[in-house]
Amino acid sequence: MKYVRNLLFIILLLLIDQLTKFYFFGKSIFLFKYFSFNYIENTGVTFGLFQGNNLFFIIFSLIIIGLVFYFYKKYDKYNIAWNFILAGAFGNLLDRIIHGFVVDFIDLGFWYVFNLADSFIIIGIGLLLFYFIKEKN
Numbered sequence: 614m615k616y617v618r619n620l621l622f623i624i625l626l627l628l629i630d631q632l633t634k635f636y637f638f639g640k641s642i643f644l645f646k647y648f649s650f651n652y653i654e655n656t657g658v659t660f661g662l663f664q665g666n667n668l669f670f671i672i673f674s675l676i677i678i679g680l681v682f683y684f685y686k687k688y689d690k691y692n693i694a695w696n697f698i699l700a701g702a703f704g705n706l707l708d709r710i711i712h713g714f715v716v717d718f719i720d721l722g723f724w725y726v727f728n729l730a731d732s733f734i735i736i737g738i739g740l741l742l743f744y745f746i747k748e749k750n
Contacts, residue, residue: 619696626700630729631707637718651720656713659731667709674706691744697737704730 642650657664678699685695705728708715717726 615692619692622696623700623703626697626729626733627704627707630700630704630733633729634704634708634716634718638716640718647722649720649722650718651726653717653726654712654714655717655726656715659725667713671706671709674702674709678702678706691741694737694740694744697733697740699737701730701733701735701737704728704733 637650637652640650640652644650655664656667658670681695681698681702685692685699688695705715708730715728715730717728717731719728719732720726
């Protein structure tokens with residue numbers, strides 16, 4: 614039952630990610646200086662690095678997802694963190710496969726444009742760091 618709940622949570626996050634990307638696809642909506650929606654096609658990775666390497670990043674994403682599944686089973690007490698990471702990885706992987714790029718649209722004006730999948734990955738990594746620091750103390 615625990616794994617069903619986790620799977621449903623991952624699917625929910627994935628749906629939210631994909632629906633927001635669909636809604637903002639091709640749109641740029643200026644709200645104010647430090648928060649807008651600005652559609653970007655990213656064939657690279659974080660901060661727009663390594664543009665034009667989509668196939669490499671599809672393969673890399675599949676490897677990362679495989680590693681997360683391995684650690685998911687081995688360290689299942691961190692499953693909420695793994696759920697966020699998996700949802701984000703699958704969201705961006707779907708974009709790469711369907712569009713040939715990742716759809717980014719959240720623009721804070723002082724940072725690189727990103728999407729919810731990116732945020733989910735960061736949340737998951739942050740939770741892992743929190744758990745590791747908490748256990749160490």
